[in-house]
């Protein structure tokens with residue numbers, strides 16, 4: 001079968017086409033014929049440190065969907081032909097997060113990912129693809145969709161009458177925007193591009209701020225909300241946005257701390273959090289249980305993920321390069 005391996009060189013040259021033998025499912029495992037995979041910002045970070053230990057020879061990408069192609073002994077919940085997607089952490093099935101789940105993230109330091117024709121995974125690390133979604137759409141869900149759902153809905157309890165701030169128009173941000181629209185929450189979108197803001201408006205964004213033209217977007221946000229601020233924030237920027245997020249949160253609001261778009265390790269002044277009785281919710285993607293709950297939500301509200309561009313398997317390096325430009329709106333997908 002064909003696959004890509006990370007080959008120890010940073011950047012686009014770090015992706016190597018490989019021919020490897022088709023994996024066989026052991027007891028309790030399922031083989032998936034992968035039909036589509038999607039890229040996340042994380043995959044750029046991984047590609048950039050591919051020279052560091054562990055990653056050499058790994059199959060990249062956490063997110064993929066396809067069809068069950070073979071089942072190992074003892075598997076009762078799946079049949080050949082079922083449409084499935086893989087969960088981001090192979091070992092986080094349900095319940096609270098444990099640090100021991102970290103090494104089981106697909107396409108990370110210690111576990112092969114989804115950029116291959118066939119992948120074998122434990123039966124309990126998979127979810128059914130919602131009937132209204134294609135494999136191409138389902139491939140966008142495991143990291144970006146589940147992260148937004150876990151943070152905003154499972155933990156953040158966002159609902160009608162709430163106000164959400166989303167930063168940018170990438171994968172996680174647009175899932176957040178679609179979830180807010182489905183729940184009847186008001187969404188504020190900040191973006192580098194007026195054209196992207198116009199598209200975000202069509203998805204339900206009601207207050208739109210260009211953060212290039214308006215670097216003090218927190219001031220504009222406060223003005224637009226009559227000094228109240230927002231009840232929920234998808235904090236995607238990190239050090240470059242965190243203080244503005246803190247200045248934007250409403251009394252009793254929740255900052256869902258997710259992203260590193262401007263770097264790692266924000267050092268925020270947390271004083272306002274106390275005075276506003278606000279919370280920070282730290283999120284690392286989510287479990288199979290979160291994924292399953294999100295799929296019910298997507299079905300209930302007939303939500304289709306926003307796919308910006310689709311590349312062929314041979315064009316995977318181009319897909320990475322396109323994501324790196326930041327010109328995408330939503331998700332970038334590779335079809336197999």
Ligand SMILES: NC(=O)c1ccc[n+]([C@@H]2O[C@H](COP(=O)([O-])OP(=O)(O)OC[C@H]3O[C@@H](n4cnc5c(N)ncnc54)[C@H](OP(=O)(O)O)[C@@H]3O)[C@@H](O)[C@H]2O)c1
Nearest residue numbers: 041147167168169170171172191192259260261283284285
């Ligand atoms: N903690 C977790 O479990 C978890 C899970 C998923 C993702 N993440 C993190 O969340 C972030 C988003 O991931 P993603 O895959 O959705 O990324 P993505 O699709 O690559 O989104 C990139 C977009 O973010 C926007 N952006 C960049 N810098 C910004 C800034 N300073 N302020 C506001 N927006 C900015 C830009 O949108 P515009 O062009 O519209 O400005 C850019 O196109 C990343 O840092 C990723 O590592 C964390």
